[in-house]
Amino acid sequence: MATTLPRKFEITRVADLPPVACPCGTTRRAFVDDPDRVASLHVVDISVDARTHYHKRLTEIYYILEGEGEMELDGERYPVRPGDSILIKPGCRHRAVGKLKVLNVPIPAFDPSDEWFD
Incomplete structure (x- = not known):
C-alpha cells in the first residue's frame, strides 16, 4: 500500500491574496495559517504613517519595494528607498513613515497577539 508523504x-x-487592513494601510499575508510556522511573508502597502509598535517575540525583516520614506527605529528616523533592507529585533519600537510598498518577513510567523502599542 502506497503512502503519500506531505x-x-x-x-x-x-497578489491573489485578499488585502487585510493593518495599522499602516493594507497587507497581503502568506503562510499565516499555522502559528508554528518558521516565518510568514507580507506585502504591505503603507498609505498612512504607521503607529509606533513593537513585538516581544517576532523579528521582522523589511525590504523596501517601492516609494521613499523613513523607518523610525527606537525613536530615530532613517531614510529608506527601494532596495533597502531593515532587520528589526524584538523590543525595537518601530514604524514606517511615508507611502511605501514593503516586503515584510516576520520570524516566527506573524502573530497578531504579538503587536504592542505604547
Whole structure:
C-alpha cells in the first residue's frame, strides 16, 4: 500500500491574496495559517504613517519595494528607498513613515497577539 508523504513546500501567489487592513494601510499575508510556522511573508502597502509598535517575540525583516520614506527605529528616523533592507529585533519600537510598498518577513510567523502599542 502506497503512502503519500506531505509536501515539503508551498507556493502562494501573494497578489491573489485578499488585502487585510493593518495599522499602516493594507497587507497581503502568506503562510499565516499555522502559528508554528518558521516565518510568514507580507506585502504591505503603507498609505498612512504607521503607529509606533513593537513585538516581544517576532523579528521582522523589511525590504523596501517601492516609494521613499523613513523607518523610525527606537525613536530615530532613517531614510529608506527601494532596495533597502531593515532587520528589526524584538523590543525595537518601530514604524514606517511615508507611502511605501514593503516586503515584510516576520520570524516566527506573524502573530497578531504579538503587536504592542505604547
